[in-house]
Amino acid sequence: MNVIAKVRAAIARDRGMAAGALGRKIASNAAAAALAKIALRACDEVGRRARAFGSPQIDNRGVIVIGDDFAVASRFGAATLATGVGGRLEIGDGVVINYGTFVRAASRVTLGDGVMIGPFCVVSDADVDEEARPIEIGERVWLAARVVVRPGVRIGANAVIAAGSVVESDIPANAIASGAPARVLRVRGQIPPAPISGVQTKGGIREAS
């Protein structure tokens, strides 16, 4: 997405915002864009228009590659990107990581384009003294707050993992999963396996209003 399209989308979204709040938001984004160059300097490659809201902890002993439009927040706890020796962390375009989140690649962790990670998540491909098993998170996956992704897990494109879940096994594309360990509640476009809160419509499942 180019800068003009981004600004246009932002104007449409923030039309109702008070002038002061909007000003603060613009200022914080500008500061984040400037800070990103310093805060992410330990990464091997960083795409264009990266933003860092507060300083993340970058502990890079392997390779960290980040795509365009990356955003990382550290306002209430530093986000951490870490690689072990020989580890590779690949982050696609348009990835957003919220504060307090810990991402570590001892072997390989891949975050697809448009992945969104909420606050205080843990994505680590190795436990202490255990062999690392790569993690693969598909395009446009959304991890909500406090999600833990265990080593060796693959999450398919467009999946949504609900808050507080612990993902121990693979999650298919388009799934909505929740729980500890996480179970698939439903897959978008399919009839749900069991009645759950929500309204079924012709086009699929919709949230209960």
Place this chain on the structure above:
Amino acid sequence: MRLLRKNHLGDARLEGRPFVDNGGRMNIGRDLVVTSRPVPSHLVTGPAGVLTIGDRVRIAHGVSINAQAEIVIGDDVVLGPYVTILDVDFHGIHDRDAPSAARPIRIRRGVRLGAGVVVLRGAILGDGAVVAANSVVSRAVPAGAHASGVPARPHA
């Protein structure tokens, strides 16, 4: 109760400095304690958001409260470290660019939330309910119940 101005938490006792962004309204009761060390707690209201906190509420560090509709926290409530209370998902489940509807949260008198508990939109916790650490509350927890798990279920 008094209506608060921005960045002003009444006669609250503050340990460290919380982050307060009051775009709506905050009503804070007496003797609130907010801890912000080592990680700041933050209280945020959106333009239409109302956050009401009763008397003698204790908020540990790293707590996140974000009211886009309404969050009511009763008297004598205790929130453990890193508790997250959000009455909005910020993104639609099916279309992440769509806004998410906010639904009010009610946390009644004497509720205790353990460390890392997440309270999602529409949740109601009855008087004296206790929720175990790292649970996720997305529905109603009856008064006096002990609940745990993801999602939290009450048990004896």
